[in-house]
Amino acid sequence: MVTVQTPPASMYRSREGLGVWEHKGKVAAVGIGHSPTARRWDGLVESSIGTWTVMALRNAMEDAGITPDQVDGMVVVPAATTGDRWYPTHPVPEDFANTFELTDNLNDGLSSMSVDWILKNMPELTNVQFAMHAPTCMSDAVVVAAQAVGDGLTNTCLVLKAWNNLAGRYGHEAGNNALDIAPGASQWTNPWGFGAAASTFAYLFDQYCRKYGKNHDMMAPFVVNEKRNGLLFPEGFWAQHRPEPLSIEDYLSARWVAKPANLFDCDLPIQVVCAYVFTTAERAKDMKQKPAYILNHASDRTRVKSSIQTLDECEAATDSVGRKLYEGAGISASDLSFENMYDGYTLFHQFHIEGLRFAGIQRGEALDLYATDISIEGPNPVSPSGGNAGSGRTRTWMHTDSIQQVQGRAGARQIRRPAEIGVSGGPTTTGGNFTVWSSTPG
Amino acid sequence: MDLERPVPVPDEVSAPFWDACNEGRLIVQSCDPCEWLQYPPAKTCTECDSADNLSWREVSGRGTINGYIVIHDSRLRVWVPVQPYNVAVVELEEDPTINFFSNLPGTAPDEVPVGSKVEVEFISVSDTQKIPEWRVVEG
Numbered sequence: 001m002v003t004v005q006t007p008p009a010s011m012y013r014s015r016e017g018l019g020v021w022e023h024k025g026k027v028a029a030v031g032i033g034h035s036p037t038a039r040r041w042d043g044l045v046e047s048s049i050g051t052w053t054v055m056a057l058r059n060a061m062e063d064a065g066i067t068p069d070q071v072d073g074m075v076v077v078p079a080a081t082t083g084d085r086w087y088p089t090h091p092v093p094e095d096f097a098n099t100f101e102l103t104d105n106l107n108d109g110l111s112s113m114s115v116d117w118i119l120k121n122m123p124e125l126t127n128v129q130f131a132m133h134a135p136t137c138m139s140d141a142v143v144v145a146a147q148a149v150g151d152g153l154t155n156t157c158l159v160l161k162a163w164n165n166l167a168g169r170y171g172h173e174a175g176n177n178a179l180d181i182a183p184g185a186s187q188w189t190n191p192w193g194f195g196a197a198a199s200t201f202a203y204l205f206d207q208y209c210r211k212y213g214k215n216h217d218m219m220a221p222f223v224v225n226e227k228r229n230g231l232l233f234p235e236g237f238w239a240q241h242r243p244e245p246l247s248i249e250d251y252l253s254a255r256w257v258a259k260p261a262n263l264f265d266c267d268l269p270i271q272v273v274c275a276y277v278f279t280t281a282e283r284a285k286d287m288k289q290k291p292a293y294i295l296n297h298a299s300d301r302t303r304v305k306s307s308i309q310t311l312d313e314c315e316a317a318t319d320s321v322g323r324k325l326y327e328g329a330g331i332s333a334s335d336l337s338f339e340n341m342y343d344g345y346t347l348f349h350q351f352h353i354e355g356l357r358f359a360g361i362q363r364g365e366a367l368d369l370y371a372t373d374i375s376i377e378g379p380n381p382v383s384p385s386g387g388n389a390g391s392g393r394t395r396t397w398m399h400t401d402s403i404q405q406v407q408g409r410a411g412a413r414q415i416r417r418p419a420e421i422g423v424s425g426g427p428t429t430t431g432g433n434f435t436v437w438s439s440t441p442g
Numbered sequence: 443m444d445l446e447r448p449v450p451v452p453d454e455v456s457a458p459f460w461d462a463c464n465e466g467r468l469i470v471q472s473c474d475p476c477e478w479l480q481y482p483p484a485k486t487c488t489e490c491d492s493a494d495n496l497s498w499r500e501v502s503g504r505g506t507i508n509g510y511i512v513i514h515d516s517r518l519r520v521w522v523p524v525q526p527y528n529v530a531v532v533e534l535e536e537d538p539t540i541n542f543f544s545n546l547p548g549t550a551p552d553e554v555p556v557g558s559k560v561e562v563e564f565i566s567v568s569d570t571q572k573i574p575e576w577r578v579v580e581g
Contacts, residue, residue, distance in 0.1 A: 169517075171517050172517045177517045177518050177519060179448060179519075180449065181449050181451050182448040182450045182451060183451040184451075184453070186448070187450035187452075187453075187482075188482040190518055191447045191449070191450055191573050192447075192529055192543035193516060193518055193521040193524075193527055193545065194513075194529050195517045195518040196513045196515055196516050196517055197515070197517070199529070203509060203510075203531060206509045206510065206511060255514065255515075256512065256514040256515075256526070258511045258512070258513050258514065259514060259526075303488055305488060305539050305540070306480070306482070307481070307531070307541045307543055308531060308543070310539065310541070
C-alpha cells in the first residue's frame with residue numbers, strides 16, 4: 001500500500017524572488033474527466049461522490065488515452081465539502097456499503113474522498129507509487145501535482161477533487177452557527193452576528209468602492225458574462241439543469257445576502273467530481289490530447305492580522321501573486337490571452353485580476369474593464385470558464401477551462417483570440433494557489 | 443435589536459481578554475520587540491511566531507468606523523430573527539490594522555456613519571460575560 005503524504009511547504013512557490021520555475025514547460029495536463037452534476041445528493045449510490053469519483057477518474061484516463069496501469073501517482077483533495085458531513089449524523093447506506101470497500105473514514109465516498117478509498121475501489125490502478133492529499137481545493141492539488149511531476153516523484157499522475165452537497169442550506173445553522181454559545185474561532189465573530197455567505201468579501205468590496213469611487217451596479221456586466229460563459233460549459237450545473245440566462249436587471253434586482261453582496265454574487269453549491277491527468281511534457285507528446293503546458297505555479301500564504309482581512313492586506317497579497325506568477329513563468333501581463341481567476345464570490349474577482357494587471361488595468365480599474373467587451377469574442381476574455389458563478393460551486397471550472405482553452409478544445413467557449421497563455425487559481429484573495437497554462441512549452 | 447447573542451466561550455488564550463471585558467477594560471496582545479499589537483489573541487506573535495514576549499496591553503477604547511455590511515441572510519440561528527442588521531468594522535485608534543466587529547446598537551440598518559469616531563462600551567451577553575460593543579461619539 002502506498003504511503004499517502006501531506007505536501008510539504010517546500011512544494012509551494014509562495015515567495016517572490018525564486019526566479020523562473022525550474023520545471024517551466026516540462027509538466028503538462030492532458031486528460032480531463034468530469035462526473036455529472038446535481039444540485040444535491042439524492043441518496044442513491046449511483047450518484048454518490050464515490051461512484052462519481054470512479055467515473056471522473058476513468059473519464060480522465062480515457063481522455064488522455066492512457067490505461068490505469070500507467071498511472072503511478074495521485075493527488076487527491078480529501079475535503080469534499082465546506083458544509084455538512086454525512087456520517088455520523090446519518091448511517092452509511094446499506095447499498096453503498098454493499099457496493100464499495102469502505103475505509104476507516106466512513107465519510108469516504110459520501111462526504112469526503114481519499115487515496116485509500118480510491119485504491120480500494122479501483123483495483124485497476126495497480127501501479128500507484130506516489131500519493132498526496134492536498135488541502136482545500138483543486139487549485140492546491142494542481143500546484144502540488146505540477147511540482148510532483150516536475151520533481152520526478154510521479155510521471156503520470158491523477159488529480160482529483162470531489163464536491164458533495166447534502167440536504168439543507170449550506171452552512172446555515174450548522175455547527176457553531178446553531179449554538180447559543182461561541183466557542184473557538186467563533187467567539188470573535190458570532191457574538192456580533194458576523195456569519196453570512198460572502199461577508200468578508202462584501203466588506204472588502206465596500207472598502208474597494210469607497211477607495212476607488214465604484215459601486216455594486218458596476219459588477220453586473222461581469223456576473224452576466226459569467227453566467228453566459230457557464231451556459232456554454234456542457235459539464236456545468238447550470239448548462240445541464242437550468243439553462244437560464246441572467247440579465248442585468250436580474251442581477252440588479254436580486255435580494256441582498258450580505259449587502260453589498262447579493263444572491264448572484266454567491267455561487268450555487270452542487271455535487272460533482274472533477275479529475276485531471278498530469279504528466280511530463282515529454283510523455284504528454286504520446287497521449288491523446290494536446291498538452292496544456294504549465295509554465296509556473298505560485299501560492300499566497302498571507303496571514304490576516306485581525307478580525308477581518310483589510311483592503312491593504314488583500315491588495316498586497318494579490319499584487320504579490322501576480323508578480324510571482326510572472327516571475328516564475330518568465331512572462332508579463334501582456335502575455336496573457338485570458339484569465340480564469342476564482343469568482344466564488346464574484347466580489348473578489350476584481351482583486352485577483354487587478355493583481356495580475358490583466359489587460360493593462362491598475363488598481364481600481366477592474367470594474368471599468370467590466371464595462372468593455374470582456375466576452376470570449378473580445379480582446380480581453382475575462383473568466384471564459386464562467387467560474388463558479390456560471391457553473392456551480394466546484395473551484396474546478398477555471399482549471400478545466402484553462403486546460404481546454406490552451407488545448408484548443410473549449411468548444412463554444414473557445415476564445416476568439418489565440419489562446420496561448422492563461423492563468424487560473426484561487427480560491428480567495430489570501431491563501432490561494434495559482435497556475436500559468438500555455439499552449440507551448442514557452 | 444433584541445436578541446440573545448451567542449456567548450463567547452473563553453479558552454486558555456482568550457480568557458484574559460474576556461475577563462478584562464467583564465472589568466470594563468479593552469485589552470489586546472502586544473509583542474514589544476516587534477512593536478506589534480494583535481487581536482484576536484493568539485498563542486504566539488503573528489509577526490515573529492514567538493510566545494516569549496507576548497503580554498496584554500490596555501488600549502484606549504477609541505476607534506473609527508471604516509466600513510460595514512448589512513446582513514440579510516445570516517447563517518447564525520440566533521441572528522436570523524433580527525435581520526437585517528449592521529456589522530460595522532472599527533479600526534482601533536492605537537493601531538488601525540487592529541479591527542473589531544460592531545453592530546452599532548441604536549444605528550438603523552444601512553445608516554452607518556462611516557468615518558465616525560466611536561468608543562467602546564461593554565454589554566452583557568449572559569449573567570457572567572460582557573463583550574465589547576461600540577457607540578458613535580462624533581460624526
